[in-house]
Amino acid sequence: xxxxxxxxxxxxxxxxxxxxxxxxxxxxxxxxxxxxxxxxxxxxxxxxxxxxxxxxxxxxxxxxxxxxxxxxxxxxxxxxxxxxxxxxxxxxxxxxxxxxxxxxxxxxxxxxxxxxxxxxxxxxxxxxxxxxxxxxxxxxxxxxxxxxxxxxxxxxxxxxxxxxxxxxxxxxxxxxxxxxxxxxxxxxxxxxxxxxxxxxxxxxxxxxxxxxxxxxxxxxxxxxxxxxxxxxxxxxxxxxxxxxxxxxxxxxxxxxxxxxxxxxxxxxxxxxxxxxxxxxxxxxxxxxxxxxxxxxxxxxxxxxxxxxxxxxxxxxxxxxxxxxxxxxxxxxxxxxxxxxxxxxxxxxxxxxxxxxxxxxxxxxxxxxxxxxxxxx
Amino acid sequence: xxxxxxxxxxxxxxxxxxxxxxxxxxxxxxxxxxxxxxxxxxxxxxxxxxxxxxxxxxxxxxxxxxxxxxxxxxxxxxxxxxxxxxxxxxxxxxxxxxxxxxxxxxxxxxxxxxxxxxxxxxxxxxxxxxxxxxxxxxxxxxxxxxxxxxxxxxxxxxxxxxxxxxxxxxxxxxxxxxxxxxxxxxxxxxxxxxxxxxxxxxxxxxxxxxxxxxxxxxxxxxxxxxxxxxxxxxxxxxxxxxxxxxxxxxxxxxxxxxxxxxxxxxxxxxxxxxxxxxxxxxxxxxxxxxxxxxxxxxxxxxxxxxxxxxxxxxxxxxxxxxxxxxxxxxxxxxxxxxxxxxxxxxxxxxxxxxxxxxxxxxxxxxxxxxxxxxxx
Numbered sequence: 201x202x203x204x205x206x207x208x209x210x211x212x213x214x215x216x217x218x219x220x221x222x223x224x225x226x227x228x229x230x231x232x233x234x235x236x237x238x239x240x241x242x243x244x245x246x247x248x249x250x251x252x253x254x255x256x257x258x259x260x261x262x263x264x265x266x267x268x269x270x271x272x273x274x275x276x277x278x279x280x281x282x283x284x285x286x287x288x289x290x291x292x293x294x295x296x297x298x299x300x301x302x303x304x305x306x307x308x309x310x311x312x313x314x315x316x317x318x319x320x321x322x323x324x325x326x327x328x329x330x331x332x333x334x335x336x337x338x339x340x341x342x343x344x345x346x347x348x349x350x351x352x353x354x355x356x357x358x359x360x361x362x363x364x365x366x367x368x369x370x371x372x373x374x375x376x377x378x379x380x381x382x383x384x385x386x387x388x389x390x391x392x393x394x395x396x397x398x399x400x401x402x403x404x405x406x407x408x409x410x411x412x413x414x415x416x417x418x419x420x421x422x423x424x425x426x427x428x429x430x431x432x433x434x435x436x437x438x439x440x441x442x443x444x445x446x447x448x449x450x451x452x453x454x455x456x457x458x459x460x461x462x463x464x465x466x467x468x469x470x471x472x473x474x475x476x477x478x479x480x481x482x483x484x485x486x487x488x489x490x491x492x493x494x495x496x497x498x499x500x501x502x503x504x505x506x507x508x509x510x511x512x513x514x515x516x517x518x519x520x521x522x523x524x525x526x527x528x529x530x531x532x533x534x535x536x537x538x539x540x541x542x543x544x545x546x547x548x549x550x551x552x553x554x555x556x557x558x559x560x561x562x563x564x565x566x567x568x569x570x571x572x573x574x575x576x
Numbered sequence: 577x578x579x580x581x582x583x584x585x586x587x588x589x590x591x592x593x594x595x596x597x598x599x600x601x602x603x604x605x606x607x608x609x610x611x612x613x614x615x616x617x618x619x620x621x622x623x624x625x626x627x628x629x630x631x632x633x634x635x636x637x638x639x640x641x642x643x644x645x646x647x648x649x650x651x652x653x654x655x656x657x658x659x660x661x662x663x664x665x666x667x668x669x670x671x672x673x674x675x676x677x678x679x680x681x682x683x684x685x686x687x688x689x690x691x692x693x694x695x696x697x698x699x700x701x702x703x704x705x706x707x708x709x710x711x712x713x714x715x716x717x718x719x720x721x722x723x724x725x726x727x728x729x730x731x732x733x734x735x736x737x738x739x740x741x742x743x744x745x746x747x748x749x750x751x752x753x754x755x756x757x758x759x760x761x762x763x764x765x766x767x768x769x770x771x772x773x774x775x776x777x778x779x780x781x782x783x784x785x786x787x788x789x790x791x792x793x794x795x796x797x798x799x800x801x802x803x804x805x806x807x808x809x810x811x812x813x814x815x816x817x818x819x820x821x822x823x824x825x826x827x828x829x830x831x832x833x834x835x836x837x838x839x840x841x842x843x844x845x846x847x848x849x850x851x852x853x854x855x856x857x858x859x860x861x862x863x864x865x866x867x868x869x870x871x872x873x874x875x876x877x878x879x880x881x882x883x884x885x886x887x888x889x890x891x892x893x894x895x896x897x898x899x900x901x902x903x904x905x906x907x908x909x910x911x912x913x914x915x916x917x918x919x920x921x922x923x924x925x926x927x928x929x930x931x932x933x934x935x936x937x938x939x940x941x942x943x944x945x946x947x948x949x950x951x952x
């Protein structure tokens with residue numbers, strides 16, 4: 201399937217949904233503070249734009265950077281943002297008129313629209329019914345994006361293959377002593393990712409030596425401190441290839457370890473294996489999380505974060521894999537999700553094992569080969 | 577002034593404002609997708625938390641990572657997020673009860689709260705009047721944060737001093753040929769920033785060789801492509817020191833240049849100088865922007881972005897320096913702002929000159945020494 205067809209096919213699903221739900225116009229917005237990669241998903245335009253889909257099957261892009269749009273966007277029309285004085289509300293009003301959205305029809309804006317901005321839309325569009333809903337087109341898009349199509353799986357596989365190569369290189373350089381600090385490992389990742397053609401890392405690499413690995417997300421993300429060193433060191437990173445993110449965490453266990461540290465490793469590995477059995481089509485994602493909770497609870501431990509999340513155009517997207525009661529996601533073939541049990545102790549440090557996993561018809565297929573690396 | 581006093585003094589300004597405006601409780605939230613460094617500004621806790629200020633002068637932190645809070649936060653009480661099943665709305669309801677906020681009093685939540693989430697707050701807090709306003713406590717905090725106190729100026733000066741050293745090093749290595757690609761220069765910045773004790777870069781370094789410098793913000797931010805090379809190359813970066821961000825852009829002009837490129841450089845430098853004259857207490861920031869527009873318009877050029885913005889705990893914060901009619905910011909002593917005129921041409925590439933500038937009683941003091949570097 202060529203590139204243009206991919207976007208057309210994705211949009212046509214939404215046009216159908218709009219027809220069924222009587223929505224005349226859907227507004228997507230990617231802007232500083234409110235990123236929405238759905239703009240890229242439906243148009244190829246990477247960032248900073250409004251994307252408007254109409255029930256009549258038209259797709260209008262209003263980009264901050266017009267030149268970038270002419271290079272990247274696969275849409276019906278590009279309307280410069282400057283035509284509307286760089287005001288999103290004015291742009292939507294203008295575009296609604298240009299595409300001839302019938303008065304009294306329904307326009308759905310992003311669910312993350314701040315309440316005061318929502319009021320501005322309502323004020324500016326008195327002829328329309330402006331919807332901003334927790335459950336609406338954005339839920340539908342999240343559900344759609346949670347199941348990767350062939351194009352997406354190929355890109356994720358590429359991101360994960362680069363990640364695997366980088367992990368192997370890191371392990372080699374850790375063992376040979378070439379990597380001595382958090383900074384060393386973080387810069388190696390940045391460099392190798394870009395050299396392999398990636399857009400970069402998909403989030404700030406988190407490299408925490410033993411004195412800092414107790415933090416779920418160490419702050420700062422990396423320093424010039426020792427990495428690894430005696431005890432438990434955590435390395436959490438992902439790389440982004442044509443927009444698609446991998447996500448892995450390695451733990452380096454440098455002996456001699458305390459009994460508590462050995463126990464952390466054993467428990468995390470046990471939880472990982474047990475959860476992977478549940479990462480299969482038809483199972484509730486919540487059940488994988490509850491299984492891990494149970495294993496940790498028996499050892500009087502608690503995991504202070506979710507068990508996993510979808511990956512794709514965002515490093516965190518649907519499905520959620522966590523124990524909250526309102527989580528009703530079910531694993532389906534085509535989902536790409538992380539599995540990342542971890543335990544943290546202010547005294548003994550942290551241990552986390554994370555891979556990126558594709559749910560398949562048969563069960564699952566790990567796309568990455570992260571591991572707990574034992575040293576010395 | 578010691579560290580704790582700084583936070584107490586900042587909070588006391590807000591307590592006074594709350595008393596004047598009859599707000600019983602103010603809620604600040606820093607979370608993925610809705611970052612708010614005001615949490616750090618008032619508490620020292622770096623990220624991912626709810627911060628609650630009460631009219632009775634109490635400050636409660638509800639952090640995602642409890643261990644991090646015990647290390648970093650200077651607050652009256654830390655309440656673990658897990659006490660509320662990790663639901664922000666439940667946390668606010670619980671804390672309102674714990675601090676004894678009187679029924680029928682006013683609770684102000686972040687102005688960026690999505691409309692559907694706002695509805696959840698209203699539903700969960702029927703005893704209170706929930707405010708989510710475009711102009712409210714968050715405007716007041718932005719205004720307060722736009723004027724840096726002594727502690728902040730010292731941190732910005734440190735961030736800018738590191739930035740200056742890095743710029744000198746970059747110019748040296750560009751001239752000696754040691755830097756040959758966008759990747760080289762971006763990694764050098766990451767490395768030198770962390771080695772100098774910075775938390776990292778404050779946004780993704782943007783290094784664009786001549787074939788990509790036409791983009792306001794090149795995409796991807798940097799690649800393994802040549803940098804610099806014949807023509808115009810842009811390097812936009814900032815570093816973050818204890819939370820505070822510098823922001824500079826260098827242009828490398830590698831001859832021979834076209835007449836159009838020479839003209840871009842001359843115009844950008846002219847606009848920069850003219851605008852700097854207006855960066856003085858009492859002047860409207862909009863007037864600096866209009867002056868630059870005028871210079872460019874005379875040459876039949878347009879700048880596709882704002883002229884500047886405040887810097888501090890965010891790489892973009894108040895004041896805005898732009899030409900929109902609703903911009904009524906006035907330069908005041910203590911403001912730290914960028915000045916960044918630029919011109920872009922799909923054929924000839926882009927040229928931008930940006931420095932970080934402190935507004936003083938007397939006028940202004942550039943904190944960074946960026947420049948347009950002419951090569952060969």
